[in-house]
Amino acid sequence: MKYRQREGWTHRDLLRLAHPVTGEPARRALFDLVCGRDAELAELPLYRAFLAANATSDVASWVRLIGTAGLSWEMLPDAALTEPDVWAALLDRGLPQTALLRQLPRLTRLGLLAPMSSRAAAVAAQLTDPQRLAAARVHPVNVLVAARTYAAGASGRSDRTWVPSAPIVDALDAAFYAAYGAVRPAGKRTLLALDVSGSMMSPAGGLPVSCREASAALALVTAATEPAHAIVGFTSAGSYRDAGLTPLAISPRQRLDDAVDAVSNLPFGGTDCALPMVWAREQGVEVDTFVVLTDNETWAGRVHPHQALAEYRAATGIPARLVVAALTPTKFTIADPADAGMLDVSGFDAAVPGLIADFSRGEV
Structure with missing residues (x-):
């Protein structure tokens, strides 16, 4: 009812592969329903509510079913999702944090988030709630x-537009740090x-943020969450090809725009992906994970990155890892296919930070 298929795979496909067996009447009725067999609907009240919602065009009925049966927005027909009263009922029942983030434009278009309204204040409070953000892993x-x-x-994927509500804009700004x-x-x-x-001012992976802003955001998050960290920038040590590394003053107490300023207007050099390992070895810095963030420039200078990583490991005895993310x-290819401690990432979305952290922990 909520997620009826993903990438062409349905629940029916899963059950046919898994062949689950159950003695619970409700679960057995659910399996029968999914597989197209006659099912005892008395055991499935939520499904009966789903059928009722999709068999009517009455707004009051949709609102009632949301309140009594707990239908989520994914279970409702498309016509219901154009009704302000339906979304008001969904908000009253409680939208999950990630769903709320995605539905803000729609809620605004429907007039539910007007400035100075109690509804906008309630949504802003939910957006900035650290406990909700943590529970939803946002x-x-x-x-x-x-x-x-x-x-x-405006959406980059359609012609739909909305007038942003100031309290929600402010709440999203605060939610970044609360997360x-x-x-x-x-x-x-x-x-x-x-x-x-x-x-680095180019868009990151087709998202409405630049590579510079994305890298600065990840730098702030790293500074705020990793007790042992250092942040450096690829700067010029003379010519473009004669690149060096410069420590960047990025603090977890900074705002994002300040962090962006810290990585802007610097005498930039080429992104020699071997430099972090060379620099750390020369400076005697102990590093478990090297992470390079660039737009799409990944090249090697006097030494290849996999060779520099091997030399760093040999010199320090640390089984260091390397991630190169072209946003x-x-x-591109930097990682040695035979080295499980190297990872190339091409493109960027909200899953990339978690992927990098999982790789750093050795879970990928």
Whole structure:
């Protein structure tokens, strides 16, 4: 009822592969229903409510079924999702945090988030609730993407527009920082190396944020959640190809726009992906995970990154790992396919920060 298929796979496909057996009447009725057999609907009150909702066009009936049966928005017919009263009922019952983030434009178009309204105040309070953000595992990057999309007043995927509500814009700004508590730290000594070139103003993976803003956001999150970290930028040590690394003053107490300023207007150099390991070895810095964030520039200078990583491991005895993330989708290869401690990431979405952290912990 809520998720009827994903990528062409249905619940029926899953049951046919798994062949589950149960003696519970309600579960047996559910399996029968999914597989197209006669089912005892008396055992499935939620499904009966779903059928009732999809058999009517009466707004009052939809509102009643939301309240009495607990139907979620995914279970309702498309016509119901154009009705302000339906969404008011869904809000009253409680929208999950991630669903609320995605539905802000629709709620605004329907007039439910007008400035100074009690509804807008309630939604703003939910958006900034650290406990709700943590329980839903909403990463700050998720909030950032939602904030930029909402503030734009238009969707890049359709011609729909809305006038952003100021209390919601402010709430999304605050929610970015409140979501730090939702991040599961890798717990590793992390060196984050940022491309600071002008091309970082290009969009990150087709999202409404630039590569520069995405990298600055990840730097802030790293500073706020990883006890042992260092953040450096690829800057010029003379010519573009004669690149070096410069420590960046990024603090977890900074705002995102301040962090963006910290990585802007620097004398940028080439993104030599071997430099972080060379620099750490020369400076005697102990690092468990090296992370390089760039737009799509990934090249090697005097030494290849996998060789620099091997030399760092040999010199320090640390089984260090390396992640190179090109935030705009591009074809590149830095990682040695035979080295499980190296990872290439091409493109960017809200799942990338978690992937990097999981890899750093050795869980990927």
